[in-house]
Amino acid sequence: MRYNPVTPQIVEQLMSIVGEANVVLEPEKMEVYGRDETSEAMWQHMPEVVVKPENARQISEIIKLANREIIPVTPRGAGTGLAAGAVPMLGGILLSLERMNKILEVDRENLFMVTEPGVTTGEVQRTARAEGFLYAGDPCSAESSFIGGNVATNAGGNKAVKYGVTGRHIYGLEVVLPNGEIVTLGGKCVKDVTGYDLVHLIVGSEGTLGVVTKVYLKLMPLLPFVADLLVPFDSVEKAIKIVPTIMTHGGIIPTCLEFMDSMSIKAAELYLNQKLPYSDAAAYVIVEIDGNTERQVEEDYETIGKLCLENGGLEVFVADNPSAQDRIWKARKCYAEALRMISPVYCMEDIVVPVSQIPRALEAINGIAEKHRVKIPCVAHAGDGNIHATLLREDRDEHTWHEVKDRVLDEIYREVYALGGALSGEHGIGAKRKGAMARFLHPAQIDMIKSIKKALDPNLILNPDKLVDVL
Amino acid sequence: MRYNPVTPQIVEQLMSIVGEANVVLEPEKMEVYGRDETSEAMWQHMPEVVVKPENARQISEIIKLANREIIPVTPRGAGTGLAAGAVPMLGGILLSLERMNKILEVDRENLFMVTEPGVTTGEVQRTARAEGFLYAGDPCSAESSFIGGNVATNAGGNKAVKYGVTGRHIYGLEVVLPNGEIVTLGGKCVKDVTGYDLVHLIVGSEGTLGVVTKVYLKLMPLLPFVADLLVPFDSVEKAIKIVPTIMTHGGIIPTCLEFMDSMSIKAAELYLNQKLPYSDAAAYVIVEIDGNTERQVEEDYETIGKLCLENGGLEVFVADNPSAQDRIWKARKCYAEALRMISPVYCMEDIVVPVSQIPRALEAINGIAEKHRVKIPCVAHAGDGNIHATLLREDRDEHTWHEVKDRVLDEIYREVYALGGALSGEHGIGAKRKGAMARFLHPAQIDMIKSIKKALDPNLILNPDKLVDVL
Numbered sequence: 027m028r029y030n031p032v033t034p035q036i037v038e039q040l041m042s043i044v045g046e047a048n049v050v051l052e053p054e055k056m057e058v059y060g061r062d063e064t065s066e067a068m069w070q071h072m073p074e075v076v077v078k079p080e081n082a083r084q085i086s087e088i089i090k091l092a093n094r095e096i097i098p099v100t101p102r103g104a105g106t107g108l109a110a111g112a113v114p115m116l117g118g119i120l121l122s123l124e125r126m127n128k129i130l131e132v133d134r135e136n137l138f139m140v141t142e143p144g145v146t147t148g149e150v151q152r153t154a155r156a157e158g159f160l161y162a163g164d165p166c167s168a169e170s171s172f173i174g175g176n177v178a179t180n181a182g183g184n185k186a187v188k189y190g191v192t193g194r195h196i197y198g199l200e201v202v203l204p205n206g207e208i209v210t211l212g213g214k215c216v217k218d219v220t221g222y223d224l225v226h227l228i229v230g231s232e233g234t235l236g237v238v239t240k241v242y243l244k245l246m247p248l249l250p251f252v253a254d255l256l257v258p259f260d261s262v263e264k265a266i267k268i269v270p271t272i273m274t275h276g277g278i279i280p281t282c283l284e285f286m287d288s289m290s291i292k293a294a295e296l297y298l299n300q301k302l303p304y305s306d307a308a309a310y311v312i313v314e315i316d317g318n319t320e321r322q323v324e325e326d327y328e329t330i331g332k333l334c335l336e337n338g339g340l341e342v343f344v345a346d347n348p349s350a351q352d353r354i355w356k357a358r359k360c361y362a363e364a365l366r367m368i369s370p371v372y373c374m375e376d377i378v379v380p381v382s383q384i385p386r387a388l389e390a391i392n393g394i395a396e397k398h399r400v401k402i403p404c405v406a407h408a409g410d411g412n413i414h415a416t417l418l419r420e421d422r423d424e425h426t427w428h429e430v431k432d433r434v435l436d437e438i439y440r441e442v443y444a445l446g447g448a449l450s451g452e453h454g455i456g457a458k459r460k461g462a463m464a465r466f467l468h469p470a471q472i473d474m475i476k477s478i479k480k481a482l483d484p485n486l487i488l489n490p491d492k493l494v495d496v497l
Numbered sequence: 498m499r500y501n502p503v504t505p506q507i508v509e510q511l512m513s514i515v516g517e518a519n520v521v522l523e524p525e526k527m528e529v530y531g532r533d534e535t536s537e538a539m540w541q542h543m544p545e546v547v548v549k550p551e552n553a554r555q556i557s558e559i560i561k562l563a564n565r566e567i568i569p570v571t572p573r574g575a576g577t578g579l580a581a582g583a584v585p586m587l588g589g590i591l592l593s594l595e596r597m598n599k600i601l602e603v604d605r606e607n608l609f610m611v612t613e614p615g616v617t618t619g620e621v622q623r624t625a626r627a628e629g630f631l632y633a634g635d636p637c638s639a640e641s642s643f644i645g646g647n648v649a650t651n652a653g654g655n656k657a658v659k660y661g662v663t664g665r666h667i668y669g670l671e672v673v674l675p676n677g678e679i680v681t682l683g684g685k686c687v688k689d690v691t692g693y694d695l696v697h698l699i700v701g702s703e704g705t706l707g708v709v710t711k712v713y714l715k716l717m718p719l720l721p722f723v724a725d726l727l728v729p730f731d732s733v734e735k736a737i738k739i740v741p742t743i744m745t746h747g748g749i750i751p752t753c754l755e756f757m758d759s760m761s762i763k764a765a766e767l768y769l770n771q772k773l774p775y776s777d778a779a780a781y782v783i784v785e786i787d788g789n790t791e792r793q794v795e796e797d798y799e800t801i802g803k804l805c806l807e808n809g810g811l812e813v814f815v816a817d818n819p820s821a822q823d824r825i826w827k828a829r830k831c832y833a834e835a836l837r838m839i840s841p842v843y844c845m846e847d848i849v850v851p852v853s854q855i856p857r858a859l860e861a862i863n864g865i866a867e868k869h870r871v872k873i874p875c876v877a878h879a880g881d882g883n884i885h886a887t888l889l890r891e892d893r894d895e896h897t898w899h900e901v902k903d904r905v906l907d908e909i910y911r912e913v914y915a916l917g918g919a920l921s922g923e924h925g926i927g928a929k930r931k932g933a934m935a936r937f938l939h940p941a942q943i944d945m946i947k948s949i950k951k952a953l954d955p956n957l958i959l960n961p962d963k964l965v966d967v968l
Contacts (some may be wrong), residue, residue, distance in 0.1 A: 135741050135853035180690050191688055194665070207941040214851035217662055217881045217922040219651050219701050220934060221946050221964065226697040230690050248746040270606050277718040277789040318748040322793060334706035380685035410688045451688040463691060470678040474953060475692050481952035482945060493692065 027486045027497055029116060030096050032074035040077050040119070043087045048125070051078035058237045059120045061390045062107040063167075063362065063372050065440050069110035069458055070435045073100065073120035073253065080125045082200060082208045082239040082382050089237070090206035092119060092487045100489050101233040102240050102458045103143065103175030106167045108374055109456030111179065111232045117138075121237065130240070132157055137245040138197070138214050143174020150243065153429050159245035162189035165452070166359045174238050180230030181450030184282045184314075184358075187273075187409030189246070191452065193229040198242030201228055204235065204483035213242055217311060227478070233489040235482050249316040251323040252281070256343040257308030262287060262392075264338030265309035266385045269408040273381055275333060278326045282314035284358055285411030287388075290365075290403045297364035302357055311339070311408070312358055337364040361405050361414065369401075369418035374433055378451030381411045390441040398434050412451035439466055455493045464494065498957045498968055501567050503545035511548050511590070514558045521547035530591045533578040534638075534833065536842050540581035540929055544571065544591035551596045553671060553679045553710040560708070561677035562882055563590060563958045571960050572704040574614065574646030577638040579917055580927030581843055582650065582703045586962045592708065594645050601630055601711070604825060606715040607685050611666070614645025618652075621714065630716035633660035636923070637830045645709050651701030653923030655753045655785075655829075658744075658880030660717070662923065664700040669713030675706065675954035684713055698949070703925050704960040706953050720787040722794040723752070725822045727814040728805045729778030733758060733863075735809030736780035737856045740879040743784065744852055746804060749797045753785035754880030755829055758859075761836075761874045766851070767829040768835035773828055775811060782810070782879070783829055832876050833884065840872075840889035848913045849922030852882045861912040861922050862886050869905050883922035910937055926964045935965065 027115070041049050048057055053072070061070040079085045092099045097452060098118030105112055114120045127144035132153065139154060139161065147168040154161040165171055165183035175181070177199070181192045189195075198212035212218055212225040228236050259265035286294070290306050295302045304310075312332055317323040323346075331342040345351045363371055379387045388404060391413070395402040401420065406413040417434055419427045439449065444465055455463050464472060476496050479486070486496055512520050521527055524543065534543040550556045563570045567730045569589030577585055585591045597616035608630060612621060618639040625632040636654035638640055646652070648670070660666075668682035683689055683696040700705050730736035742755060757765070759779050766773045775781075784801055788794040794817075802813040814821045836843055850858045859875060862884070866873040872891065877884040888905055890898045910920060914937055920926070926934050935943060947967050950957070957967055 056769050099627070133851075133853075135745065136851045137745065138851075180694070182688050182690075186688060189667075193694070194661075203941060203945070205941075207944075209939050209941040209945075211942060213917050213919075215849045215882055215917070215919050215922070216851050216852070217653050217657060217878075218919045218922050219653075219923060219925050220919040220930075221926065221938060221942065222706075222949060223651070223664070223697050223701050224942065224945055226694050227949075230694050237691075247745075247750065249748050274606065274608065274718075277720050279718065319793075319796075322790075325790075378686045378688050380606075380609075381687070407688075410686050411686055446684050446686070448684075448686050448689045448691040449689050451686070452690060454690050455692065457689075467692060468680050470674060470676075470680040471682060471692065471695065473678075474680075474695055477716045477952040478693060478698075478949055481948040 027490065029098050031120060032097060032118060036095060036097065037075055039091055040075060040404040041457055043078050043084050044079050050104060059102060059122065060113060062105045062110055062113055064108055064110050066373065071113055071115045071117065072116045073114040076120040076122055078122045078125045082202055083299050085121065085237050085239060086206045086208050088119065088121060089202055089204065089487065093206065093485050096485060098490045099487055101237045103172035103178065104146070105171050106171040107175065107179065107456065108453040109458040111454050111456030111492055113457060115457050123172065126239065129153055133214065136214050139243045139245055141173055141241050141243065142383050143172060143241060145173050147171050147173055147176055154245050155248060158248050160248045161195065161245055163192045163195055173241055174483055177229055177238050177241055178233050179452065182407060182410065182412060184284065184407065186407065187398070188279045188281045191418055192241060193226055195244045196229055196241060197244055199225055199228055199238050200240030201236035203490045228471045232456060233379045233487065234479060234492055249318055251320045252314065253323050253327045254345040254354050255313040255327055255331055256303065256345065256354050257311045257339040258304035258341060259309045259311065259338055260307060260340055261338065262309045262388060263385060265311050265359060266388055266408065268311055268337050269384055270382050271337060272330055273409060274335060276329065278329060280313045280409060281316045282312065284312040285406040285408035286310040286358060287404045289401065290361060293364035293368055293403060297360050297367055298356060303343060307340060312354060314355040358405065365403060365416055365418065369420045371419040373417040375415045375438065376412065376450045376453035377415065377438065377447055378412045379382055379442060379445045379447035381409070383445040383447065384408060384411055384413065387413060387442060387445055387447065391438060394434055394437045398430050400430055400434055410451065419464060435462065457492055460493060460495065469474065498961065500569050500589060503568060503589060507566060507568065508546055510562055511546060512561065515548050515550050515555050519549040524654055530573060530593065531584065533576045533581055533584055535579055535581050535929060537844065540584060542584055542586045542588065543762040543919055544585040545588045547591045547593055549593045549596045553673055556592065556673045556710060557677045557679050559590065559592065560673055560675065560958065564677065564956050566758055567956060569961045570958055572708045574643030574649065575641050577642040578927065580929040580961055582925050582927030584928065586630065586928050589815065594643065597710065600624055606686065609685050610714045610716055612644055612712050612714065614643060614819055615714060616644050617648055618642050618644055621680040625716050625962055626719060628910065629719050631719045632666065632714060632716055634663045634666055635857065644712055648700055648709050649704050650714055650923065650925040652825060653878060653881065653883060655878065656876065658754050659750045659752045664697055666715045667696060667712060668715055670709050671694055671711030672707035675959045686689060703927060704837050705950060705963055706959065711813060720789055722791045723787045724783065724794050724798045725816040725825050726784040726798055726802055727774065727816065727825050728782045728810040729775035729812060730780045730782065730809055731778060731811055732809065733780050734856060736782050737859055737879065739782055739808050740855055741853050742808060743801055744880060747800065749800060751784045752787045753783065755802060755876040756781040756879035757781040757829060759876045760872065761832060761876050764835035764839055764874060765831050766822065768831050768838055769827060774814060783825060826941055829876065836874060836887055836889065840891045842890040844888040846886045846909065847921045847924040848884065848886065848909065849883045850913060850916045850918035852880065854918065855861055855879060855882055855884065857885060858913060858916055858918065862909060865905055865908045871901055871905055905934065928963055931964060931966065
């Protein structure tokens, strides 16, 4: 596809759509829109213009214009992505959803919240909680990420073990399609088989099939009692083997089931500047339990605590109040920032394997790390088999770094696919993993993705250069 | 699309693919493949040939042949559908999955079952239960329906209130695509955002985008304690208003939350030839609770029972043992058979609305029924807003029946869409609701469906004449 540049005439048309104040052209103001949380320079690229529409109608006009002129449009939420999915790799128009930041409705009768895409996940969570409901989507970036970005990547996060990923809570979307049409897919019905499941085709499509302008989020009754367990282990093997043990033991499904390895614990301690308990342990396992009664939660965490102690847990720290829970989760959630202190440039991976294969996957990663002498601290949404293995560049020069990174990633991905796993559990493909996806998915599956993309976006206007190379 | 007839040469090729014994040509043996549980003659059509492959490779060869020769292929499970989705409306090849009836694996570590498509849902449920797990898909037709058909329609059923519809339990599919390629989408990872969510594009696509040859079903820990409540009410209004009350009360999510109106109760009583309690009540509400401890289940059903009594319930019958539970569920599950005794021909609808709109939807249906003097007994998966309203033909002549039916359906659908609802919650579109879908969905949504169908099945070989008219 040959795209055209954004000319002054086009900028004028954009201004007439969104207003002059909502068009950004100054390089220093555009710079932040040219990157996401992926730390490497190769995943940064400046847009030609940034526009900030305030409603679906404006987006529709922008997309129709882009179709007429053959200009790339990259939709963008908060820019907290980790796969360069919202980076305008081909320039063109950067469509920032930041002004569409209103919660439109909390429907107490049907347990739905309807929001615009630019609301932060944290605000969605707090608004639900204030009404006595749970919005169960909970990526670690919740305080800064937008709900629209969560939809675009089908974000996972901490509570997916029990409640499922973002897509599970989405029953309807208003979408501006690649041809500029505005359509509402689904809504507040909890079952609907009227035609193909287009809602979940859009969820996780990383802005390549449409721009989400309204989200129908399912809320759940808030279970009022919560406890967190922090369990240090003296070996990674024991720590990780507890995961399938917990998941298949009796009827208790934890809300969260997280893993941190020794390097991650140490990094968190350094970053938080605060002594963590048993911080010389080989690994932490964090388990969260929620329930409708205090007694039930106590029974459940006692069962799980006992299970941990019987299987090599060194100690079980119970946090049954918000401030103690906060301390535990801070250590887990500061992972990215903590690693940045050790190595400003790194490559965070997001592989996923069947839960029973986590021990083998971690063993393989450790083996590869040793072989290539790269530090790869790991944390995991272990209950989901989702491992964030992060290669640290440290003081390697650019060339050596890319060479070793490519080799290490290739070896990790091979292992992952041999174990029945996949490239990405929650961060997505974006620009960063496009090449790997092309190599690891079945060609027929790649062809399906290309065919759908071409069918719905024949001019390849929307977020081009992501996921697959269509042409 | 102009399709070609199945010639003797093609029959020979089919025989060489699946073996002579697995090709059916005799009209009396093919007759059963020419209809489903839709009772009207207009939704019946004979195939030209029935083939019974035993693996994906054979299906791939059949589909490649059909592409070369431009012959329709209609995949079919147990034929228990209610929308003529598996009826070969254009003749051609009927692809019966009945011989692919093996459970391939129960993975106790990852809580997955892998099956072929021709296993009955009941066998899936029993096999899971025997291992201490729950397979939570539970359509009323479970004893006869195939799991492959459940995938094709994204079947709902009784436990969807708490556990979600079939698609929620599907994490992987092996599919023969419309071009004959065999591909595995997803698998045993519980999170996976590597490319578009093709698994859930196939789920609910009613055999128009691929033939499912292997299903990866998620199992859950079996909650050992179950209780059912049968609550008669003296008015439909009170009965139905209890539904949103229960759904938004505290943290108790019932496993099932069903509704039967007076006509349905009377029909069940007649069909079962057995006195039901309070069978002159205006409506029944059935609530199922499950839990990990007996005490928890007791507490929950007492809370809900009290809530019912405070809101107009005449009595609360508690069934806490399998035989008492069986009696309750027989009355609910015999709905279709019981109506058939009153009127052998009927039109069963499957509308869905937001839960809070059920009272208005039922009121509207009753008004329309009175206006047109048609009996429309209703049962509902009320916790999901999914209402089976069934128009009885009784002794009307063919012409009058179609006239009144068309008018009644049009009025019902209009009301449903005005309430934020949709045409089908779980039965699907098939041939039966294709016309209605074309009228009620947004044209842009219909265009998306057509574009995807054309992109993945350019010769329109797979289950043509269903869902949408592509050309």
